[in-house]
Every structure is written in structure tokens, then in C-alpha cells.
Amino acid sequence: MFRTPLTVCVLSALSLGSANAATTIKIASLAPLSGGQSAIGMQARNGIQLAVTEYKPQFKKLGFDLQFVPFDDQADPATGTAAARKISADRQVLAVVGALNSGVTIPASAALQASHVAMVSSASTANNVTDRGLGNMNRIVPRDDAQGPAGAQFLRTSLKAKKVYILNDKTAYGEGLASEVEKALKASGVQVVTNEGTEEKSDFSSIVAKVKLQRPDAIYFGGIYNQVGVFLKQLREAGVTVPVVGGDGLDSAELLKIAGKGAENVYFTTGAAPVEALPAAKAFAANYQKTFRQPAQGFAVFGYDAAKVVLQGILNAAKANSGKAPSRTQVERAIRKGTFAGLLSGKASFNSVGDRKAATLYVMKVGSGQVKLSTTIAVKPARP
Template identity: 85%
Template structure:
């Protein structure tokens, strides 16, 4: 067919019109993409990115161009809250995956509440994340009052500890976990030497000296891998070999790099299952390796799952709205009330305050340059 300039102009206009007919829909993420905690933040972001790529065709069928906007909160509450305000101002962003750190999630979700922007956190465990009763706040990981007691029970039953030295990093996350561990240990007759808060990042010599003097059977550290890794290195170099237990803040391969030979006889609880423990995750692990040239870790799985909840919530809201663009309020309600199947970590639904109704905690063992599954514990949130 001979195409005249006029024909070409008409075809070009039709093509542009078709492209412009797609309505942009965005989801955002809040995670530390730079700084000392970037390893877990990047894992989560990569998992979210894979979920977005998977859901793009479903959104396109409804006339939506799905876009992903990652924000770097640097694990800092002020930075995360500033990012939340930017998210609120962008009306194309309908929901957020994040944040990772409870200390960021709490103020960021409060900043987004008035705009009715739904959040699904893949990592924040502090009780107050959901105890505030915000309609926009949800999470797919167990709370501190599930994870803390599980860690305490492991200390008593599996490690046979009778005297425990507790440390925390003075954040909402670390203090919350340490408090729950202390409470559970004391109630079960285990002696707690102290629950000491520290923001130290490089020189733990004074704390190690006190530990050597007190001679605990085990140590619990409510903190993040970048801080705990340095502590482990110095603790082991001092000759202290007792078990060290922590929460999911230790869930990173970078713990092995930072602690070096000190990464021995270490355990941590996490809601993010190792990929090898999830039969449904084989295809995901292969896609992750192919896309990012590195193996998927636990927070990649939970970033992916939190994103799937978020994206399916938006689709559910759109379909309930006659396949039209839903409002933020409609998305918020669809996320809270939905039942989400096909997740790597199992079917998910939320109670009235945004806690996952049923989940599994995993206890991981660190040693000999590897992180392995030790045991698993089913958990339920407290009644809301």
C-alpha cells in the first residue's frame, strides 16, 4: 500500500493516541538504598521490581501503565518522612511497599495517613507499627511480640541458656525486640543480666569487657546486621564464643562479610523465609539471579510478596470500580480487606489493624560462612 504523507501522519497520530490512552499508575517503595543497611533495602527493591514486571500486562489490559518509583529512605526517619510527603503529593502513586525499618515506617505511615495512601511493609516488626490503628498501614511479617518470644524460647529451650545478656540498638525496632525477649525470658525463669542500649558502631570494647565479666550463657542483640556484624567480630576476637541471637535485622549475607570469622554460633529469627525453604520460590529465585546477577535472599522474597499484595490490591480496587482508575481510599480498603493468594510466603490476609492473620517465623543459623535454616515456628498476631 502506498502511504502518503497524510496517511503517515494519521497513523502516527493514532499510535500516539493509543499510547496516551494509557493512564499512569505508580507504586512507590521506601527502603534504605544507600548507607549501612542498603544490602537489605536493595534486596527488597529488586523483589518489588520483579513483581511490578510480572503485573504490568494485567494493568495494561485495564488501560493502565504501571510504573515503579523507589525512594531511598537511608534507614533514617526524617529522610523517610520527607519521601512520604513527596509520595503524598504525587497523585499517581496509589500505594507504597515499605518501609523496612520500623523507625521509618511509623512516621512515614502517619505522614501518608491523611492522603489515604496504603502501605504494605515487608519488614517492619515493631508493635506500634500497627497498634496505632492506622487504616493505611499493613505488614506481612510477624510483630515483635511474636518474634521476641520466639527468640526467647529458642534461647531457653534450644540453647539451654539460664543467664542472658541483652543488647539493643536504641531504635524502635531493636528496643521493641529486646523488650519482648526480656519479658519472655524473665517470665520463664531465665536470668536477664541487663538490657543495654547502644548506638556504638565501631568500638564495642567496653561492652565486650562487661560481657566477659558477667559470663552469660548467651547474648541477644536487637539490632541490624551492619552494627551486629562489627560487634560479633570484636566479641569473637576477645575469646567469647557463647551463642548470639538476634532478630530479622541480621538477615543479610553482608553479616558474614562484616563479622568475618566472628560469624559463628549465631542465630536469628525472621519472617522472611530462605528461598530454599519455599517450594514456590524456585522460579522467582531463577528470575532474580538472571535479572540481578546475584542470589535472592529473604528480604527479596518479602519485597516481592509485599509488592504482590499491593499490586493485587490496586487491581481489586480497579475491578470493583468498574475497571476504572481507583481512588487511594479504594485501594487502601482493598488492601486491608483482601485475601492474597499465590505469594511465595503463603496466602495473606490482614486483621483489623493490618497485621497478617497467620505467618511463619524461621530461626536461621549462621556459621561456617553460611546461613542455614534451623527451625520454623507458626505464629498469629494478638487479637485486634
Template identity: 85%
Template sequence: MKTTVTVMAALALSTAGAQTTIKLASLAPLSGGQSAIGTQARNGIQLAVTEYQPQFKKLGFTLQFVPFDDQADPATGTAAARKIAADRQVLGVVGALNSGVTIPVSAVLSPSRVAMVSSASTANNVTDRGLSNMNRIVARDDAQGPAGAQFLTNTLKAKKIYILNDKTAYGEGLANEVEKALKANRTQVVANEGTEEKNDFSSIIAKIKLQRPDAIYFGGIYNQVGVFLKQLREAGVTTPVVGGDGLDSSELLKIAGKGGENVYFTTAAAPVEALPAAKTFAANYQKTFKQPAQGFAVFGYDAAKVVLQGILNAAKANGNKAPTRQQVESAIRGGTFSGLLSGRVNFNSVGDRQAATLYVMKVGGGKVKLSTTLPVKLSKR
């Protein structure tokens, strides 16, 4: 009997001292053609988790990071989302990166009230569905598209534009917003062509040569657009090419080679050099991962900080006990988050960041550099 009491007492002491595990999950392409930007985002999230672990420990929580590889594929992403929903220790998700993945994933996680903060998804429908669990810290396509159109007409003085898109929710949505803004400004759009081609753009380039546009807009991702640029320049076409934040990767230069000239892209993910507050982060990133930080790392870090601070705020409001998923969801949507590299974050009623900045980057001479910035304000609806 004495032995039983001793064992029970030891178990009670062990339980009293145990830490409650709280998990942060992420969704991003960690393999395949878009792994460069997905890995940047994951690494930024990892740095935020490491930074926040002591704060969680003080409240009796063990904070764990669980990254999922969605391969930029909706089916793979939703399979991961089902695993996330089933793991009750996961109280928040950073991601997904691609709008085409974020939209179905958020729908899967919505019934379980798992809060999401995307660091990169720009399609309007990410938040227009009004899901209470879905938020993002980047500007929408209906902000980025007009910004691209404005750059085409005001800066490049283009009067005749050929638009391409990659037939994804991201690329097609962005291209359509550009087309809409251009036509509203009475600028001629000679085509808005969707293509899933990855290797041989000769037929498209032939059509571009016939049309002789002043500029080309491509709503797509760097791994596809890089090949297009290489073949376009090899065909002797020097027309400026503009795109969205899908071009925001150092891999674009590697793929395009000498074709990476006279190229511009808008991005919601600020280049590190444009954010004075990111200097320490960039040094820490370089030291930890042995490579320079890019914009997707910065915004992965910021999105993770929003989720983690939301979980802490919900825990404190819950008497320093582990919060429910619904409490975290409410804390994120209704919170104001300061001390981020990209500035203060608070969300409107559908999860859009109320104020954001778009950056126009110029690619040329083997480098990517900041061209200009465009502030964006969203409705407080």
C-alpha cells in the same frame, strides 16, 4: 477549518489510545550501611512489577515502579513520603523496611490514603496505631521476641542472658519483647543495654565478661552486630549470640569474619530454600540481578504482589477504571491474596497478617542455614 478539525480528530484518537499511568513506590535503604537488604527488597519488588505489567496493560494502564532511597533514616523517609503523597499517580507503597522509618512515613501518607505494605517492619507500633493505610506481611515483635526468648531457654538452655539493643524503634522494641518473655519465664536478665556504638565495643565486652552470661541477645542490624561479633570473638568470648531479622543478610558473615560462629537469628523473611514455590523466583532473580536471592527479596516480591493485586482488584471493582487511593486502601486491607511465595495473606483490622511463620537461622562455618520454623497466628481483631 478543515485542518483544525483534522488535528482535533487526531488528538482525540491519540487520547483514546493513551495508557493511564499507575505508579508503585517503594521505600528502602539503597545506600549506606543497610543497603544490602534494601537492595534485595527493591529487586524483589522490581520482579513483581515486571510480572504484573502485562495485566495492567490489558486494562489500559502503564505500570511504573518508583523506588526511593530512605537511607534507613526517618527524616529522609518522610521527605520521600511527601513526594509520594504529592504524586497522584502513586497508588501504593511497598515499605518501608525499617520500623523507625515505616512509623513516621505511614503517618505522613495516612491523610492522603496511600496504602502501604511493609515486607519487613516488625515493631508493634507499626500497626498498633490503627492507621487504615498501614499493613505488613511479617510477624510482629511481640511474636518474634517471645520466639527468640523461647529459643534461648528451650534450645540453648540459657539461664542467664545479657541483652543489647541498638536504640532504634526496631532494636529496642525487639529487645524489650525478649526481656519481657524471659522474665515471665523467670529467666535471669542481667542487662538490657542500649548502644549506638558502631566501631568499639570493648567496654560492653568487658561488662559481658564480668557477667558471664549463658547467651547474649542483640536487637540490632547486621552492620552493627557484625562488628560486635568480630570483637567479641577476638576477645575470647564464645557465648552464643541470638538476634532478630536485622541480622538476616549475607553481609553479616563478611563483617563478622571468623566471629560469625555460634550465632542465631529469628526472621520473618523465609530463606529461599525453605519455600518450594520460590525455586523459579530464585532462578529469575539470579538471572536478572547476577546475585542470589535472599529472604528480603522474597518478602519484597510478596509485598509488591499484594499491593499490585490490590490495585487491580480495586480497578476491576471500579469498572476497569483507575481506582482512587481510598479504593486501593480498602481493597488491600479487606482482600485475600493467594499464590505468594510465603503463603496466603489476609490482614486483620489493624493491618497485621493473620498467619505468619518465623524461621530460626543458624550462622556458622561461613554459612547460614535453617535451624527450625515457628508458626505464628495473630488475632483477627
């Protein structure tokens, strides 16, 4: 074929572009980015975004274009599972950070299992998240059977409660947490008045009336800030001032806004320490504030750390694959078998079912318009 100078230039440009084209690698996230739990979902998404930005240069050195694809699961299992199917169909997605809610994580991880898309949840605590033994499912937060007993221990030893009224939000998260608290309290001789499930979001008058009648020393509520905040407001307005304890679903500044003056004498357990209590988090907190014009909270730390596990896992798998883009199965194995340093919450590795081998739980106190560290509890998963 006769080639004109223009033809040669065009072919040369195409050849050069092809040689320099980066292989696209994506990570996805599942979190509620709209609806009643969007405050914590956006914190997690933002934390993941910072980790992706931080890791982009390392991926670029290996010839990869790292992209982040966030999905809004609306804290709804059906929506989250539909998103998981979309993720599975996109072969460039090698792993997922999420989901936040156990009720979403359980079906979403099952939907991703066959395609070997690794998941690292930044917040799901229900025992069944990992008890199913899925090879693709991991988490960086303590399980309900670690967080529940820690909450029960705090109720019994620090708050000296001898009679506790338990509530849960009827989700996998809330029911699981409340069940573990109930079990631990009863085993230590503390009277549990009831473990009542409720999906109520606006009028807690009937529950408050029962609480007043029973006169418990403390209340435990396994639920999320948007529901518990309304309950707290109405509980305090009814003159009930006993301590209220919950899990990491209360870890949001929105709790203070929703509960108002009712956000007093409240405690919650969480795997994420307040950012100011973590020396390693100082730069992260400053970067978060600068980037998103708001302070970082616990779920931002969760999201950042879970994303770093995912990203480092992909890099480890790529390096073991002679620098080439790894398969989903290779990433799945690299995450499960890896040891991950440099996390804000400390070094992390996973046991045979994807639970973090060791972690620290923090008990936070809410009062006077502030959230402060109360105490710390070291925990390990119940399973080896």
C-alpha cells in the same frame, strides 16, 4: 474550517494517540538504598522490581501503564518522611511498599495517612507500626510481640540458656524486639542480666568487657547486621563463644562479610525462609539471579511478597471500579480487606489494624560461612 489532507492526518493521529494512551499507575517503595543498610534495602528493591515486571501485563490489559518509583530513605526517619510527602503529592502513586525500618515506617505512614496512600511494609516489626490503628498501614511480617517471644523460646528451649545478656540498637526496631525478648524470658524464669541500648558502631570493647564479667549463657542483640557484625567480630576475638541471637535485621549475607570468623554460633528469627526451603521460590530465585547477578536473600522475598499484595490490591480495586483506575481510598480498602494467594510466604490477609493474621517464623543458624534453617515456629499477632 477548511481542512487540508495533512490537517486531517494530524487530527486522526492525535485522536488515535489519545484513545490508546494508557493511564499511568505508580507504586513507590521506601528502603535504604545507600548507607550502612543498603545491602538489605537493595534486596527489597530488587524483589519489588521483579513483582512489578511480573504484573505489568495484567495492568496493561486494563489499559494501565504500571510504573515503579523507588525512594532511598537511608534508614533515616526524617529522610523517609520527606520522601513520603513527595509520594503523597504525586497523585499517580496509589500505594507504597515499605518501609524496611520501623523507625522510618512509623512517621512515613503517618505522613501518608491523610492522603490515604496504602503502605505494606515488608520488614517493619515494631508493635507501634500497627498499634496506632492507621487504615493505610499493613505489614506481612510478624510483630515484635510475636518475633520476640519466639526468640526467647528458642533461647530457653533450644539453647537452654538460663542467663541472657540483652543488647539493642536504640531504634524502634531494636528496642521493641529486645523489650519483648526480655519480657518473655523473665516470664519463663530466665535471668536477664541487662537490656542495654547502644548506638556504637565500631568499638564494642567496653560492652564485651561487661559480657565477659557477667558470663551469660547467651546474648540477644536487637539490631541490624552492619552493627551486630562488628560486635560479633570483636566479641569472638575476645574469646567469648556463647550463642548470639537476633531478629530479622541479621538476615543479610553482609553479616558474614563483616563479622568474618566471628559469624559462628549465631541465630536469628525471620519471617522469610531461606529461598531453597520454599518450593514456590525456585523460579523466583532463578529469575532474581539472572536479573541481578546475585542470589536472592530474605529481604528480597519480603519485598516481592509485599509488592504482590500491593499490586493485587490495586488490581482488585480497579476491577471493583468497573476496570477504571481506582482511587487511593479504594486501594487502601482493597488491601486491608483482601486475601492474597501466590505469595512465596503463603496466603496472606490482614486483621483490623493491618497485621498479618498468621505467619511462620524461621530460626536460622549462622556458622561455617553459611546460613541454614534451624527450626520453624508458627505465630499469630497478639491483637485480633
